[in-house]
Amino acid sequence: xxxxxxxxxxxxxxxxxxxxxxxxxxxxxxxxxxxxxxxxxxxxxxxxxxxxxxxxxxxxxxxxxxxxxxxxxxxxxxxxxxxxxxxxxxxxxxxxxxxxxxxxxxxxxxxxxxxxxxxxxxxxxxxxxxxxxxxxxxxxxxxxxxxxxxxxxxxxxxxxxxxxxxxxxxxxxxxxxxxxxxxxxxxxxxxxxxxxxxxxxxxxxxxxxxxxxxxxxxxxxxxxxxxxxxxxxxxxxxxxxxxxxxxxxxxxxxxxxxxxxxxxxxxxxxxxxxxxxxxxxxxxxxxxxxxxxxxxxxxxxxxxxxxxxxxxxxxxxxxxxxxxxxxxxxxxxxxxxxxxxxxxxxxxxxxxx
Numbered sequence: 001x002x003x004x005x006x007x008x009x010x011x012x013x014x015x016x017x018x019x020x021x022x023x024x025x026x027x028x029x030x031x032x033x034x035x036x037x038x039x040x041x042x043x044x045x046x047x048x049x050x051x052x053x054x055x056x057x058x059x060x061x062x063x064x065x066x067x068x069x070x071x072x073x074x075x076x077x078x079x080x081x082x083x084x085x086x087x088x089x090x091x092x093x094x095x096x097x098x099x100x101x102x103x104x105x106x107x108x109x110x111x112x113x114x115x116x117x118x119x120x121x122x123x124x125x126x127x128x129x130x131x132x133x134x135x136x137x138x139x140x141x142x143x144x145x146x147x148x149x150x151x152x153x154x155x156x157x158x159x160x161x162x163x164x165x166x167x168x169x170x171x172x173x174x175x176x177x178x179x180x181x182x183x184x185x186x187x188x189x190x191x192x193x194x195x196x197x198x199x200x201x202x203x204x205x206x207x208x209x210x211x212x213x214x215x216x217x218x219x220x221x222x223x224x225x226x227x228x229x230x231x232x233x234x235x236x237x238x239x240x241x242x243x244x245x246x247x248x249x250x251x252x253x254x255x256x257x258x259x260x261x262x263x264x265x266x267x268x269x270x271x272x273x274x275x276x277x278x279x280x281x282x283x284x285x286x287x288x289x290x291x292x293x294x295x296x297x298x299x300x301x302x303x304x305x306x307x308x309x310x311x312x313x314x315x316x317x318x319x320x321x322x323x324x325x326x327x328x329x330x331x332x333x334x335x336x337x338x339x340x341x342x343x344x345x346x347x348x349x350x351x352x353x
Contacts, residue, residue: 137160
């Protein structure tokens with residue numbers, strides 16, 4: 001009865017105070033958010049329907065042979081495998097940091113970029129903003145990256161909020177994958193590194209489903225992908241997380257992987273960007289994998305550090321390739337803000353974790 005009375009009282013309170021909500025008994029006054037910033041030139045949505053360029057009542061597809069479909073998929077994929085067997089940059093992990101890195105690199109049409117993603121669905125944790133919530137919070141000044149790729153947001157004083165994280169992920173992927181110098185190999189796992197004379201020189205790859213079933217098959221040898229630079233954005237620890245730096249430790253190229261410290265957003269995001277670097281010759285770490293190797297705090301459900309860490313990793317890769325980059329201040333840019341972001345984090349010393 002007491003429980004029922006409490007529930008009844010709570011219902012009455014909620015219904016009588018439509019502008020208040022309760023959490024642990026404490027009233028929290030809510031407000032309707034005001035959209036203060038939009039990167040779109042025209043937010044009007046036209047509801048007018050246009051006539052499709054075909055008759056929907058008697059629609060009929062052009063004929064095709066099943067063998068043609070198979071040949072088209074196989075020929076094009078195998079051509080990509082041949083093309084990217086030796087490439088400029090391989091990015092391992094197509095989460096928010098890896099995608100941001102690839103997007104920044106793709107601006108140079110002379111650099112070939114292969115992205116390896118073990119999941120069928122690229123995007124990592126960036127399809128949701130945190131837990132199972134939709135919105136994505138990005139702290140300023142990382143919103144400048146959102147302006148560049150054209151993602152709308154609700155602007156607050158020190159941060160912005162994208163109404164759904166998938167809007168960022170789908171937008172950056174649609175722009176990135178349309179580039180002629182980029183290939184995403186999803187459902188492909190990086191099983192190992194190629195190391196020559198103390199330098200990371202590529203990755204050992206296999207189908208993701210094969211990698212997960214080596215113990216059930218007699219022989220499933222891998223393939224290889226050579227690269228001038230490998231960017232490891234495998235994410236935080238987990239079944240497939242931080243595999244790049246853990247492999248470096250197991251082969252003696254680094255001393256330890258202490259793992260992430262407890263959550264501290266203000267410290268974590270700055271540290272992730274600051275510590276993004278070429279950790280051994282030929283291999284750059286970005287995103288949450290940086291926190292794993294340096295024992296930095298975890299960041300929680302904010303995503304600005306992923307974007308700017310990926311952007312910084314791209315410019316570190318450009319520097320390693322001898323190309324113009326924001327780290328050296330040699331890149332040509334139509335605006336200065338992204339370079340200022342990178343310069344501010346690069347100037348700080350690497351902390352002793």
